[in-house]
Amino acid sequence: MKKNLLEIKKLRVKANSKEILKNINLAIKKGEIQALLGPNASGKSTLAQVIAGNSKYKVIAGEVLFEGKEIKRLPPEKRVKMGIVSAWQAPPAIKGVKLDLLLEKISKRKIKIFEGKHLLEREINVDFSGGEKKISEILQIIALNPKLVIFDEIDSGLDIKKMEFAAKIIKKELVKNKTSILIITHSGHILNFLKPNITHILVDGKIICSKKDYKKVLRAIKKYGYEKCKKCPFLADRS
Numbered sequence: 182m183k184k185n186l187l188e189i190k191k192l193r194v195k196a197n198s199k200e201i202l203k204n205i206n207l208a209i210k211k212g213e214i215q216a217l218l219g220p221n222a223s224g225k226s227t228l229a230q231v232i233a234g235n236s237k238y239k240v241i242a243g244e245v246l247f248e249g250k251e252i253k254r255l256p257p258e259k260r261v262k263m264g265i266v267s268a269w270q271a272p273p274a275i276k277g278v279k280l281d282l283l284l285e286k287i288s289k290r291k292i293k294i295f296e297g298k299h300l301l302e303r304e305i306n307v308d309f310s311g312g313e314k315k316i317s318e319i320l321q322i323i324a325l326n327p328k329l330v331i332f333d334e335i336d337s338g339l340d341i342k343k344m345e346f347a348a349k350i351i352k353k354e355l356v357k358n359k360t361s362i363l364i365i366t367h368s369g370h371i372l373n374f375l376k377p378n379i380t381h382i383l384v385d386g387k388i389i390c391s392k393k394d395y396k397k398v399l400r401a402i403k404k405y406g407y408e409k410c411k412k413c414p415f416l417a418d419r420s
Contacts, residue, residue, distance in 0.1 A: 184210070184211070184249070185208040185209065185210055185246075186209055186210060186211045186213075186247065186248060186328060186329060186361050187207070187208070187209040187232070187245075187246070187247055187265075187329055187361065187363075188207070188208045188209075188244070188245075188246040188247075188249075189205055189206060189207040189208070189232075189243065189244070189245055189246070190206055190243055190244040190246070191204050191205075191206060191242060191243040191244070192204070192205040192206075192207075192228075192231070192240065192242070192243035192244070192245065193205075193240070193241045193242040193243055194224075194227060194228075194231055194238050194239065194240055194241065195238070195239045195241050196227065196237060196238050196239065200241070200386065201224045201227045201238070201386050202224050202227055202228060202231070202386045203385075203386040203387050204243075204387065205228065205243070205386075205387070205388060206388065207228075207381070207388065209329070209361050209363060210361065211328070211359060211361055212356075212359035212360070212361060213361050213362075213378045213379070214356065214361075214362045214364065214375055214376070214377040214378050215362070215363050215364070215377055215378060215379045215380070215381065216363075216364045216365075216366065216369070216372050216375075216377040216379070216380040216381065216395060217363060217364070217365045217366070217380075217381045217383055217388075218366055218367070218369050218380065218381070218382055218383070218398065218402065219367070219382060219383035219384055219407060220367070220384065220407040220408075221367065223383045223384050223385060223386065223407070224383055224385075224386040225333075225365045225367075225383055226333055226334075226365065228365070228383070229267060229331045229333045229363075229365055231245065231253075232245065232260075232265065232267075232331060232363075233257055233260060233265065233267045233331065234252075234255060234256055234257035234259075234260045235257070236256075240253045247260070247263055247264075247265060247329070248263070248328075252265075261325070263328070264327050264328030264329060265327065265328070265329050265331075266322050266325050266327035266329070266330050266331070267330070267331040267333065268315075268318045268319065268322055268330065268331065268332045268333060268335060269318075269333055272306055272314050272317065272318045273306065274304070274305065274306040274307045274308075274309070275304065275305040275306065275307070276304050276307055277304060278304060278305050279301070279302060279303065279304060279305070280300055280301050280302075280303060280304075280305050280317055280320070281301035281302065283305060283321065283324075284301070284320060284321065284324045287321070287324045287325060288324040288326075300313055300316060300317060300320075305317060311337075311338040311339065312338070312339050312340075312343035312346075312347075315335060315339065315343070315347055316346070316347060316350065319335075319347060319350050319351060320350070322355075323350070323354040323355060326358075327355075327360060328360065328361060329360070329361045329362075329363070330355060330360055330361070330362050330363070331362075331363045331365065332351075332362065332363070332364045332365065333365045334365060334366060334367065335347060335364065335366070335371060336366055336368060336370050336371035337366075337367070337368075341370070344370060344371055344374060345374055347371075348371060348374030348375050349374075351375065352374075352375065356375075362375070364377060369395075369398070369399050369402065372395045372399065373399075376395065377395050378393065379391055379392070379393055380392055380393075380394075380395040380398045382398065382402075382407070382410050384407055384408075384410060389410055390410065
């Protein structure tokens with residue numbers, strides 16, 4: 182039986198004196214893909230920030246364990262060294278540094294780029310389209326050879342073709358390497374390409390449902406919306 186790589190127990194989190202996350206329980210095994218869906222302001226990005234170590238968010242109760250070690254007091258840089266890497270919604274532009282040079286400096290293994298080679302000769306994210314920024318960030322994450330990757334709204338602003346391309350890189354370089362992945366998304370479209378093992382719904386700071394059948398979750402959200410998820414018959418069995 183696989184041990185949990187990341188384990189969150191009874192987590193409660195505040196920011197600006199407001200409680201955002203309420204009694205969150207989550208466990209991700211090595212090589213597992215999990216998805217977290219929810220409406221805007223439900224606490225999805227807050228959970229990602231807490232796992233990454235953003236000190237703006239105060240943990241008031243619970244545990245955050247990585248490979249069995251409590252990490253909630255560790256700074257972000259130490260978490261990165263442990264193998265926790267995050268992709269955010271607005272990666273910065275870096276003038277004067279080409280993407281291929283950065284990848285060469287940080288890479289712990291050879292990255293085989295089968296498409297998008299033109300990005301390598303350009304300055305990092307300078308005049309990149311939204312889709313190109315996502316691909317650039319995915320390549321940087323791959324270069325770090327992480328154990329756990331958190332993708333926060335990786336599908337935001339991408340058309341279906343670019344979404345499929347991003348998923349193709351993730352599967353080839355991360356999933357194949359048994360990297361654990363947490364996908365945080367509002368729409369859920371990317372799940373059709375990455376096919377998570379478990380999909381969770383987060384509403385008002387609480388995980389109200391966790392299911393193995395991501396298609397069932399997407400159908401329920403499409404039919405009922407997030408506000409009615411608690412009473413949705415498609416999710417009632419909680420399986």
